[in-house]
Amino acid sequence: MLEDKSPQRTALENLGEFGLIKHLTQHFELNHESTILGIGDDAAVLDFKGKKTVVSTDLLIEGVHFDLSYMPLKHLGYKSVMVNLSDIYAMNAQATQITVSIAVSNRFPLEALEEFYAGVALACKTCHVDLIGGDTTSSTKGMLISVTAIGIAEENEIVLRKGAKPNDLLVVTGDLGGAYLGLQILEREKEVFKVNPNSQPDLEPYSYIVERQLKPEARKDMVELFEKLGVKPTSMIDISDGLSSEILHLCNESEVGCNLFEDKIPLDPTVISTAEEFKMDSTTIALSGGEDYELLFTIDQEDYPKIKANPNLTVIGHMTDKKEGAHLITRAETKIALTAQGWNSFEG
CATH class of the missing domain: 3.90.650.10 (PurM-like C-terminal domain)
Structure with missing residues (x-):
């Protein structure tokens, strides 16, 4: 159940895929020196200058991981980013960039996706990460979200799940x-x-x-x-x-x-x-x-x-x-x- 408080509903086909991505990401700024090129080309370009790179991906599916009857889209955008960044911090690394991909059915107007990306933007600002890419496509099954998070750390600072000793x-x-x-x-x-x-x-x-x-x-x-x-x-x-x-x-x-x-x-x-x-x-x-x-x-x-x-x-x-x-x-x-x-x- 998607609550639509705005009377304005812009159909996504009015923009097309590239127009949609451009519209949703137009206000995202790049803040990291390691982000050489963000959204707008075939791929992003990153340069971490000798540091180790850590990468994590999560998939969130409507009806399995979230319920839009009580999850506001802005909160969903925020949470989608945060749960990925958490994996980067669990490696004792600093998160630097994310990509966000979404698939939505035709019941989602442009205004709904703007809300979602407003949440993504707030998470990026809160944790000082750059949005550098992603994809949008159509879905017959509601909303699917895939976020990839990228981070950096010096090799000797990375913490794994293994390494605990008796008496720790x-x-x-x-x-x-x-x-x-x-x-x-x-x-x-x-x-x-x-x-x-x-x-x-x-x-x-x-x-x-x-x-x-x-x-x-x-x-x-x-x-x-x-x-x-x-x-x-x-x-x-x-x-x-x-x-x-x-x-x-x-x-x-x-x-x-x-x-x-x-x-x-x-x-x-x-x-x-x-x-x-x-x-x-x-x-x-x-x-x-x-x-x-x-x-x-x-x-x-x-x-x-x-x-x-x-x-x-x-x-x-x-x-x-x-x-x-x-x-x-x-x-x-x-x-x-x-x-x-x-x-x-x-x-x-």
Whole structure:
């Protein structure tokens, strides 16, 4: 359901593919020295002068990854960029350029795509990245979005999923579970709207978690903070599929085990109260909810004094020998094996 608040509807065929791209990208400026040539030719030209390049691509599909009945197009454009940049920051790299490709059905007028690209532009400005290309085409199945993010780092600064050692501390940025509960609120209001289209939802009490779902922020600040503090994580990943899945990725790639402490998992008060409202367990939501786009990383214990006073960071556990396995230590001090129960787009 595409809400069209503007009476003006310009059909996309009026512009043609190249005219459409030119129209949607005309106000994007290039800010990076590494961007030699952006949009307008057969390909972009980049020059990173000896630094290593990191590249990540995500595909977002209407009805699988987003629902336009409650996802404003401007927010969707913003989120599409942020979820990609998050992968670049998870490598301890600086994001520099993106490409954005979209396929849309004929129910989308030009004005809808302008909204989407306004969100893309805001994300580019927020994270200081250049839009350097992309593609537009028609779709018979609603909207499809593909974003590729490019970043740079010195070779010795890149952080992989492997590299964690036994006794390393497990650290997370921000707080967890908000995005999943924000989605539950939006889904609930969608069902109410179906029954009573005149009802106006009061989302004010849930504004924090709804924003976590609709407008996530990639942790660009952490890459800058690591440099400032003189800390290089031993391994790192972004939390897109839920904390438990991401911890197990680090364990598997680094060939270590882990003890995660339930009482250390950072939860916003809104997450705790909303979980109770839905009769859900807040720990389970943090472990399995996903879409928080925080960073999960490990550091050598010697680096702990450098991070301990930082309000953005929480030590939630430590790595162990591989043979010990990955476990959650509950508040009751029982030990439960961690299982990957994160979001899976292939589950029906």
